[in-house]
Amino acid sequence: MDMTIFIVEDDVAIFNSLKERLEQWSLHVTGPDDFHDVMGAFIQEKPHLVMMDIQLPAYDGFHWCREIRAVSKVPIIFLSSRDHPMDMVMAMNMGADDYIQKPFHTDVLLAKIQAILRRTYAYGEEASDVLEWNGAVIDMKRGVIRKDSEEVELTKNEFFILAVLVQSTDEIVSRDDLIRKLWDDERFVNDNTLTVNMTRLRQKLAELELGEAVITKKGLGYMAITL
Structure with a gap:
């Protein structure tokens, strides 16, 4: 099963670095072209996992997490340089599956992604239609x-x-x-x-x-x- 990872990250260098690394493991990586319409891109791409920064243009990651959770159970991982415990609590309460602080080790992130994908799709569960x-x-x-x-x-x-x-x-x-x-x-x-x-x-x-x-x-x- 081909897996699509949807990365909501406005730092182009971080996005490209993650894309290059994840594609080495045969994961398809995409992201929104317009940060005002993250949901439009999410619906079009139908990803198997979402990685999202908190600080984003227009609306923050918490907003988009709520929007996605309203229609989908797709796994969501927050990637953020913010280290306040309340951010982590909010992320998990909104339905995030993990919260990883920047800077992070790419191999550790990849291991977490693979574990979540195995756990979520072991029985063929798909993202919401x-x-x-x-x-x-x-x-x-x-x-x-x-x-x-x-x-x-x-x-x-x-x-x-x-x-x-x-x-x-x-x-x-x-x-x-x-x-x-x-x-x-x-x-x-x-x-x-x-x-x-x-x-x-x-x-x-x-x-x-x-x-x-x-x-x-x-x-x-x-x-x-x-x-």
């Missing part, structure tokens, strides 16, 4: 949508409709296609049922300021758009 859409995170396993620390729960039908639309973002999905995908037997569903579900879905999306992100194409169907 999530989608990103207009700055929101859609958790496919929990059936919730989250944006800026606000979380909205959807019913099974509402969530399924949203997932179908988002997976075809900026493409029209017909009402008939939605009905066929929602229910095995269309004879027990009238057209109004879908309309009711769509209305409720839009009301909940409005709580996240995404009410205008699902539009109706008259006579054609619905479309999730990129705002």
Whole structure:
């Protein structure tokens, strides 16, 4: 199984040094291009382990740890020059798997990474299946949508409709296609049922300021758009 390590580190020299060392052990290493959108890169890369500094541009490592933990159980290791005990306590309370102080010995770090990967994926556990859409995170396993620390729960039908639309973002999905995908037997569903579900879905999306992100194409169907 190929393993991806996601390193959130704004010190280019440290990032490149870690990347070079870890790739010698056949680990794929990546990181965010934009430190304002760490979650977008995390969702796109679907890493098996995250290494994160505390002091970062825009938002600190604690913020991104909370965001990741809201949708994923992926292992997280903090790498930081800060040595205050409270930082370590906060990191562990937020769900970090380890806290390693800089400077560190690369071989020791590698041993910890390998141990965590073996422990986590020995039984084939994968990272959470999530989608990103207009700055929101859609958790496919929990059936919730989250944006800026606000979380909205959807019913099974509402969530399924949203997932179908988002997976075809900026493409029209017909009402008939939605009905066929929602229910095995269309004879027990009238057209109004879908309309009711769509209305409720839009009301909940409005709580996240995404009410205008699902539009109706008259006579054609619905479309999730990129705002």
